Amino acid sequence: CKDSLNLEPMNDVTSEIVYRTPLGYQQSLAKVYGSFALTGNAGPTGQPDVVGLDEGGNADYLRTFWKAQELTTDEAVIAWGDAGLQDFHQMNWTPDNSFLRGLYFRSLYQITLVNEFLRESTDAKLASRGISGADADRIKAYRPEVRFLRAYQYWSLMDVFGNPPFVTENDPIGGPLPKQIGRAALFTYIETELKAIEPELIATRAANYYGRATRGAAQALLARLYLNAQVYTGTQKNNEAVEYSKRVIDAGYTLDPNYRKLTLNDNNTSPELIFTINYDGQRSQVFGGTTFLTHAAIGGSMQASDYGVDFGWGGIRTTKALVNLFPNPTSSPDRRANFYTNGQNLEIASLTTFTDGYALPKFQNKTSAGVAGTNLTFVDADFPLFRLAEMYLIYAEATLRGGNGVAGTALTYINNLRTRAYGNATGAVTALSLDLILDERARELHWEGHRRTDLIRYNRFTEATYLWPWKGGIRDGRSVENFRKVFPIPAADVTANPNLVQNPGY
C-alpha cells in the first residue's frame, strides 16, 4: 500500500521533464517574459500567478505599475471605486493597498521565475540533460535576456518601493527569508548586472527578436537609471546618463514618423521601440496592459467602436495640468494632444465622474491604418517600455543637468520630437530649460508610465511648489508628506518576512 500512496498529477510535470528539450526551455523563457504581459496561465483569467487579488485589476504588472506612476500625478485620474484606487490620486495610500501589493508581488514573481530559469540553464544542467551544440548555445543566450528582465524588475521595485527584499539564483525556493536591500545598494546591483550583460545581449533588433531584450534595452535602462541616480543614491550620474542614452541613439533606432502609431496595434513594426510588453488579442489575453489602457479611457459620449473595442469601461482621464501643456489643446498643432473633449469637462468636479477631465484615447485597438483588432475585447497593441524618444529626452536633460553631452545635439533631439509632433518645424524651440524638458516629457511620454518618477526627480511630486487638481485629495491640490516619494512595502510581506523594515512614514 505504501507505493500506492505516491501519486503524481496527470498533466503537470516535473522540472526534469520540462527541461528535457530545447522547446521546454523556450516555453519556460516564454513564462519569464510572459509574466510581464499576462496575469496567469489561462488567458484572460482563471489560473492567476499572483493570488488573493482581483486577477485582471490588481495583479497585472503594467496596470498596477501604471496606476502607481500615473494616477498619483497630474496626468491621470480614475472614476472607479475599487478599494484603495482613489488613494493614488488623493495621495493617502497605505501599506495595505491592494494594487501596490499586486505590483510588488508581480515584480518579485517575475524575479523568482528568472532565478529559477538561471538555475535550470547552467552549463552543468544542460550537460546533464544531454543538451549540447547549437541548442545549448541558444539556451545560454537566453540567460542575459532573463537577467535583463530581473534588472528591470529590480529597477521598478527600487523606483516604486525603494528597499525591496533581494533574491537571486543563489536563493533556492523555500530557502531562508530574503534580506532587504537598500536603494543605493540595489542601484549598484542593477548597474553592475546591466553592464555585465550589455556585451552578451544581441546588439540589434534582429528580425526574430521582437519583444526580446537586446543590448539597446539594457543601455536604455542604464540611461534611465543614471538620470535618476540622484534620487536613488544621492549622487548625480549625468555623464553616464548621457553616455548610455547616446549608445542607444546611435544603435540604429529611428523616430517613427507617426507619433500616434506608437500606441496602436501595428506599433510592433515601429523602428522606434526598444523594448515592449507584447499583447495579442487572440493569444495573449489579459484584462490589464493595453486592454486596460484602451477600454478604461473610453466613456462618456465616446464610441467604443471608434477605438476598435466593443465597450468602454469609463475610467481614466487626465487633468488640465497636462491639457494646458499644449497650445490650443482642443485642436492643437501638436499632434500628441489627442484629447477627447466632447461632453467632457476640463475642470474636475468629481474624481469619480468620467466626464470630468478630458478623455485621452492614446492607446487603441486599431492599426495606424484604422483597422480594428481581431478581438474586440483584448487589444493587440504592445506597450513600449523603452523607446527612442525617451533617450533623446534623457540625453537633453542629463546634458542640462551638467552631464557632458553636447548642448546643440540636445536641442536637435528635442526639436526632432517637436518636429514630428507638429509635422513641420513650427514647433521648434530655440533654447532648452529643465522646465521645458519636464513639460516635453509630459507631452511626449504621457501615460507611458514615467510621470511619477519625473516629478520626483524635479522635486515636484509631494512639494507645494507644484499642485494639480485633486493632488492630495483636495480640489486645488495640496502638498503631501515627503515620505510619499516611495511607496510602502506591502504589509503582507512585512508580516511574512521579519527581515523587512517598513519605509519611513508608513
Added chain:
Amino acid sequence: GSISGKIIDEANQPLPGAAVFIDGTSLGTQTDVNGNYQISGIKSGNVSVTARFVGYVEQKKQITVSATPQVLNFSLVPDSRGLDEVVVVGYGTTRRADITGSITTVTTKDFTKGQITSPEQLIAGKIAGVQITQGSGEPGSGSNILIRGGSSFGNNYPLIVVDGVPLDQGGIAGSPNALSLINPNDIESFTVLKDASATAIYGNRGSNGVIIITTKKGESGQAKVNFGTNFSVATLAREADILSPAEFRDLVTNAPTNTTVTPALKTKLLTQLGNVDTDWQDAIYDNAITSDNNLSVAGTYKKLPYRLSLGYLSQDGLLKTGTLDRGTVGLNLNPSLFNNSLKVNVSLKGSLSNSRFADGAAIGTAATFNPTQPIFSGNQNFGGFFEYLNPQAGPGVNPLVGLAPRNPVSFLDLRNNTSDVYRSIGNIQLDYALPFLKDLRANLNLGYDVAQGRGTIIVPESAGFAFRRFADANGANKSGVNNQYKQERSNYVSDFYLNYVKDIKSINSRIDITGGTSYQAFEARNYSFADFSFDGTIRPNSEPNFPLDVPQNRLFSIYGRMIYTLSDKYTLTTTVRSDASSRINPEDRVGIFPSAAFAWRISEESFMKSSNVFSDLKLRVGYGITGQQEGIGNYSYLANYALSTPTAQYQLGNEFFNMYRPLGFNPNLKWETTATSNIGLDYGFANNRITGSIDAYYKNTSDLLSNITQPAGTNFINEFTYNVGNMTNKGIEMMITGLAVDKTDFRLSLSFNATFNKNTITNLTLVDDPNFIGNRFGGISGGTGNNIQINSVGFNRASFYVYQQVYDANGKPLDGVFVDRNSDGQISDKDLYRFKDPDADVFLGFTSNFNYKKFTGGFTLRANINNYVYNNVASSTGTYRNIFNPLEFLSNGSRDILNTQFSGAGDQYFLSDYYVQNASFLRMDNFNLGYNFGQVFKGTGNLSISGNIQNAFVLTKYDGIDPEISGGIDNNFYPRPRTFTLGLNLGF
C-alpha cells in the same frame, strides 16, 4: 393454542414489524403493517410473552394458553434510555450504555416531515451543536453543515459516511449537492459524532465531526408495501426590497444634481425613464410545484430480508425555468448465513437526476433593472426582449450598450443549461462470527461511490447576454453558446476489522475491542471542452491543452478501539488511528490520532438507585486529537510545472509559445490538528419522562491550513497553504426532551436544544507580529477587490472589517463620513476596525410533536442570536451612483437609498459598518398536521394524510430577504421558498 393481538405505540398507532415471542421457546413472529400478530402452536399452560421494538421499552406479559385462542395486546412506550440500544459508532456499533463520547442519534420518527429533498434537512434544528443551513432555495441545493463551529478556516464540512462508505466531499458537475442524490425516504437514522473521543476513529478526517447515515433495511415477514406521495407548492417568502416603479420614477426625476449625478448625466438618463411599470422580481419568480413519490417494498423472501425502494421527485424552482427531476432506487439485502454466523449486508443506491439550472444572474439583474422599461420590446430583436440599445447605431457598432445589464428574464428563457447526473453508492459488508472463537467477529466492507455529471449550455444567437461573444478566425462576430461539460468521480473503500466482545462475569467486566484497516481511493475525471458559439463555431484558441485531467488521492489507515466496562457503571474507551495520506509528502505522511474517554453511570450507583429524582445520570469526560486533510491539494507537496492555455501564450520574436509555469508548492504540508476536550452529562428524570444531556467542549485547532503570504521571492506564488495558526472553539450545548402530556388520547412531547459557541483565532503567523492586521477576504459586489471580512488574532473567524459610520442627530448615516479611529486626520484603511461576525453566539432549536386521537402534529422552530450579515444588496445598489450609472444607464436599487441618500462616490462607503446588520432570527422551519385514517380497504391498508408548511415564518429585524446567510455576505441570494405540502401515505 394460539395468541393474537395488536401492538400499538404511545400514540395508539400500530407498530408494524415489532417482534413478539414466547419466552423460552422458538415461537415468535412480527407484527404486520397494522400492528397485528398471531402465534399458534403454543403448548397450553402459563407462558410469558415478550413484545419488543427498537427504541421502545420491552414489555412482558403473562397469559394462560388453552385451546381457546387468546387475545393479548401490548402498548409499548418509547425507551428514551435505550440502554441496550445499539448505536453506530464508526467501524461497528456499541451499546448505548457504553457510549463515552458525545454522540446523538436521530431516527425516522423524529425526522422533520414535509417536502424534504435533501437528507440533511431531516435533522435541521434537532441536535445541539449541529447547525444545518440550507444553502439557498434552488432545487437540489446543498446545506452548510457545521458541527460545534467547525475547526478550520476553509473546509468545515463534516465527514459523511453512508452505510460504511465515507463520501467524497467534492461536488459533481451538474449537481449542486452530492447528498441530494440520496433519497431521504431511504434513511433510517443519522448518528452525529461530535467530540474527538467519538471521531478520532476517523483520524485525519474527524475534526469537523462525523455524520453516519444508515439506510433502511429489509424486514422479516411478508412483503410490506408503502407508498407515499407529497405534492407541494413553493411560494416566494420575501422579495428584495427595491424601489417600486413609482418610487423609482420619483427618485430619478427629483434627484438633486451634484458630483455624482451631474446635470449632463441626469438629462441623458431621464430619457431612459419609460412609461411602463415592470415588477422584474415578479417576472423571474413563480410559484413552484413539486411532486415527490416513493414506493418501498420490504420483507423477507425465503430467508432473504430485502428492501427495495423507488423514488421519483419532480421539483420546480422558484426562479422560472429551473427544474430538477430525480429518480432513485435503493436496494438492501441483509441475509444471515451459516446459522447466523455470517451476516451479509448489501446496499445499493442509485440515482439519476436531470436538472435545468435557472441562471442566478437573473436575481441580481431583476433587483437592479430599470423598472420603467418593459420586459418585451415589441420587436423580434434579442429574442423579443427589451435591451438597452446603443443610440449611435451604425456599421461596426455594437447595437447593445456596453456593460449595461441585460434583460433579467432573458437569462432564464434563453439560457438552457441542462445536466444529467448519475450516482451510485453501494457496498457489501460481511460480518462473520468466527466459529472457533464465538466472541470474535471479522468484518469486511467493500464499497464504492461513483458519479457522473454531464451537461450542455445552449444559448441562441439572439440572446443579448451572449451577443457577439467572440470573433471567429475570420474576424466574424459570433453569438450564443453551444457548450458542454462533464465530470466523473469515483471513490472506493475497503475496510477490514476484527471485533472481540466478551463479558467476563468473574470480574464483572465487559470488553469490546476492535482493530482494523481501511483503504480509500478517490479519483475525479475532469473533462475540458472548447468554447463554441450557438452555430458551433469554435472560439479561437479555446481548445484545452488537456481534454482530460484525473486528480487522485488515497488514504490508508489502521485503527483500533477498546471499550472496557466495569460493573455497568464505569466505561473507558480508547481509540487510536494511524492515517497515511497521499496528499502529504512520504516522510511525513503518517499521522496518529488518539483519544480516551471515560463514562460513569452515576445512576447505577447504589446511593443513587434509591433516589427517585434521577432515573438516569451519566457523566462523560473525553479527550482526543483529530485531523483534517481537506484543504490540502492532491499534489501540493510536489514541485511541478503547468502549461498555459492557448489564450495565455507569449510572443517571442515571430512565434507564440505556450508558457511553462512552475507551480507554488509546500513540501511540508500536513493535516490540521484539533484537540478536543469534552465533559458531558446525560440525565433522565421522572422515570425518563424528561431526558437530555449537557456538554461543554473546548477545541483547539493548531497547524491550521491557512492560505498565507509567502515571503516574496521564496515560492512560485505569493500565497500558499501552510500549517500556520491556532483557533479555539469553546461551547456549551444542551438538549432536553420531555413528555409534557401523556394521556391515552393525547400526548405532547417537547424538545429543546441550545448551543453557545465562541470562536477565537489565537495565532495567525509563523513569527509573532503584533502589527499584523490579519488576512482579509470576503469579496463583495461593488468596486473591484473590496473585501469585507478578516481573520485576526483575538477575534472571531471572519469578523467584518469596516469603517465606523457617523450618524446625524436623527440617526441618519452621513454620506462618506466615518470615525477617524486612529486620529491621523484622514480616513484610510488604518481606520478600519473589526465589528461583529457572521457566526451566531447562540443557536436554538425547539421541536414539538403531539398526538390527539388520530391526529398528529408538530413543529420545528430554530433561532440564531447575534449572527451578523453584510447587506451587500443595499450597499451595492442603494446609492445614487448605482441608480445613475456613470456608464449611462439607469438602474434600480435598494430602498435603503431612501434612508441614506448615499451618493455612492468613492470606495469607502462599501465598507461602512452601517451595512453590517444584526440578523438574529426565529424561524419556523416546519409545521405539520396529519390524520391517520387507520385501516382502509377492508383492513388491508393503512392510510394517513398530512399537511405541512415549511419556512412558515421568520421573525427578524434584518432588512434583506433572508437573515440566514452562510458566510455572512448577502448578495443576490436565491430565496428560500415557503412551501405548502399535502402528503398521503398508504401502507399494505
